[in-house]
Each structure stands twice: as C-alpha cells, then as structure tokens.
Amino acid sequence: MSFKLICESLFSKINPISLKNVTSGASNFYTSAIAAGKINRMKDRTALLRTVVKKEDGTKGATSVDLDSVIQNQQFQRFPDIGLPDRTFGDVAFKNLPVCHIRVSKNNTIVSVTDNKGKVLAINTCGKEGYKNCRKGTNIAGQATAITLSKEALQKGIHTVKVVVRGLGPGRASSVKGLQMGGLNIVSITDATRVSDNPPRARKARRV
Known part of the structure; x- marks a missing residue:
C-alpha cells in the first residue's frame, strides 16, 4: 500500500468534531496567553509606580x-x-x-x-x-x-x-x-x- 493511501485512510477515520475541539482549544489557549501577558504588564507597571517618590505640595511636611x-x-x-x-x-x-x-x-x-x-x-x-x-x-x-x-x-x-x-x-x-x-x-x-x-x-x- 502506498503512502498516499495510508494518509487518506487515516484522515478519513478522524472525526471532524474532534478537529473542531482541537481548534477551539488552541484559540482558548491563545486568548488566555494574551490575558496573562496583559496581567503581567499591569503588575510590572504597579511595581514601577510604587518605586516613584511621592511628591508633596510643600505644606504637608x-x-x-x-x-x-x-x-x-x-x-x-x-x-x-x-x-x-x-x-x-x-x-x-x-x-x-x-x-x-x-x-x-x-x-x-x-x-x-x-x-x-x-x-x-x-x-x-x-x-x-x-x-x-x-x-x-x-x-x-x-x-x-x-x-x-x-x-x-x-x-x-x-x-x-x-x-x-x-x-x-x-x-x-x-x-x-x-x-x-x-x-x-x-x-x-x-x-x-x-x-x-x-x-x-x-x-x-x-x-x-
């Protein structure tokens, strides 16, 4: 049996519903990775703002x-x-x-x-x-x-x-x-x- 026939038989046995689940899972993983990156950037920004010296208006001290x-x-x-x-x-x-x-x-x-x-x-x-x-x-x-x-x-x-x-x-x-x-x-x-x-x-x- 040739390699082409083996590949066609394998792809015919795959359920199209399972392919949809795989693609949806990949898209969910992609969106979760983007959200995690935004959260990390927000944490870095808050940490940077904490290091900035607080300014006074001249009367507090x-x-x-x-x-x-x-x-x-x-x-x-x-x-x-x-x-x-x-x-x-x-x-x-x-x-x-x-x-x-x-x-x-x-x-x-x-x-x-x-x-x-x-x-x-x-x-x-x-x-x-x-x-x-x-x-x-x-x-x-x-x-x-x-x-x-x-x-x-x-x-x-x-x-x-x-x-x-x-x-x-x-x-x-x-x-x-x-x-x-x-x-x-x-x-x-x-x-x-x-x-x-x-x-x-x-x-x-x-x-x-």
Missing part, C-alpha cells in the same frame, strides 16, 4: 511639627523682640550671623549661605546633587541638597545661621530639616515668600 510641644519642652520664642539684633549666639551678634537662603519652587530647590552683607559663601542645588528631571522637585532631593551644603559650610567655619525660606514646593520643610541634620545650628526661620496685594487679573471663564 511643614504641618507635621507640633509647635505646642516644642514650646513646652524648651525655651522657644515665636516672634522677635526689640533686643534680638544685639543678642549673641556663639559670641556673634544676631545681626552679624550668616544667612542661609532656601529658594523653593515646584521643580527645584536652591540652598545658599551668605554673610550678613549678602556675599555668597556656598551654594548648592538639586541638579548639582545628582537629581535629574522630575526628581529634582522632591522633598528627598531638597533634604540631600541641604545636608551637602551644611557640611560645606561647616568646613568654612560656619556653625550658626539664620534661615530665610522663600517660595512653595516639596523641599520647603525637608531642606530646613536637612540643614539641621548636617550639623548647622539654626537660631531663626523667616518666611520671605512673596504675596501680592494686587495680583494680576484672572483669565476669563471657559465657555462650555
């Missing part, structure tokens, strides 16, 4: 300090008095202390130390610290920038500073904490954020 407990535990002066400029901190008058300026924005944090006349002695930013793109606008970047600058200031003999904060952003509270973690002694914190008494006119309402 500032409200986490309980000022009432600080006032009760230690001698704390909330507002300056008339004799503050001549008061000494580490054998240096308050008016002659170096000033640490913190410029905060939504996308970056710039920290600099100047003398009492405004001459810049040290400066550091989130970009110089190694953070790129959107990671510059995080509270962790602001804290790391302040820690590095405080160490540089200590090497130059600066131990006690006044802090002036300007602007709103994620690094607003964390940069002040970073200065303290770096070893600087902070005697005052001033908020110099600009607030307009006559802001520009708002845009017209959108017509829907």
Whole structure:
C-alpha cells in the first residue's frame, strides 16, 4: 500500500468534531496567553509606580511639627523682640550671623549661605546633587541638597545661621530639616515668600 493511501485512510477515520475541539482549544489557549501577558504588564507597571517618590505640595511636611510641644519642652520664642539684633549666639551678634537662603519652587530647590552683607559663601542645588528631571522637585532631593551644603559650610567655619525660606514646593520643610541634620545650628526661620496685594487679573471663564 502506498503512502498516499495510508494518509487518506487515516484522515478519513478522524472525526471532524474532534478537529473542531482541537481548534477551539488552541484559540482558548491563545486568548488566555494574551490575558496573562496583559496581567503581567499591569503588575510590572504597579511595581514601577510604587518605586516613584511621592511628591508633596510643600505644606504637608511643614504641618507635621507640633509647635505646642516644642514650646513646652524648651525655651522657644515665636516672634522677635526689640533686643534680638544685639543678642549673641556663639559670641556673634544676631545681626552679624550668616544667612542661609532656601529658594523653593515646584521643580527645584536652591540652598545658599551668605554673610550678613549678602556675599555668597556656598551654594548648592538639586541638579548639582545628582537629581535629574522630575526628581529634582522632591522633598528627598531638597533634604540631600541641604545636608551637602551644611557640611560645606561647616568646613568654612560656619556653625550658626539664620534661615530665610522663600517660595512653595516639596523641599520647603525637608531642606530646613536637612540643614539641621548636617550639623548647622539654626537660631531663626523667616518666611520671605512673596504675596501680592494686587495680583494680576484672572483669565476669563471657559465657555462650555
């Protein structure tokens, strides 16, 4: 018997219903494989989103300090008095202390130390610290920038500073904490954020 006749006899014995079951099973396997791939991609995306640093609006970290407990535990002066400029901190008058300026924005944090006349002695930013793109606008970047600058200031003999904060952003509270973690002694914190008494006119309402 020839090979052609053997093949024809075998295919004639196969039930067409069983062939349909095989094809339907293959299609079900194909669709299940596609669904499994989509699920795996969703799991990878969620894992990636968990590693992204959560951004703050600049006010969450500032409200986490309980000022009432600080006032009760230690001698704390909330507002300056008339004799503050001549008061000494580490054998240096308050008016002659170096000033640490913190410029905060939504996308970056710039920290600099100047003398009492405004001459810049040290400066550091989130970009110089190694953070790129959107990671510059995080509270962790602001804290790391302040820690590095405080160490540089200590090497130059600066131990006690006044802090002036300007602007709103994620690094607003964390940069002040970073200065303290770096070893600087902070005697005052001033908020110099600009607030307009006559802001520009708002845009017209959108017509829907």
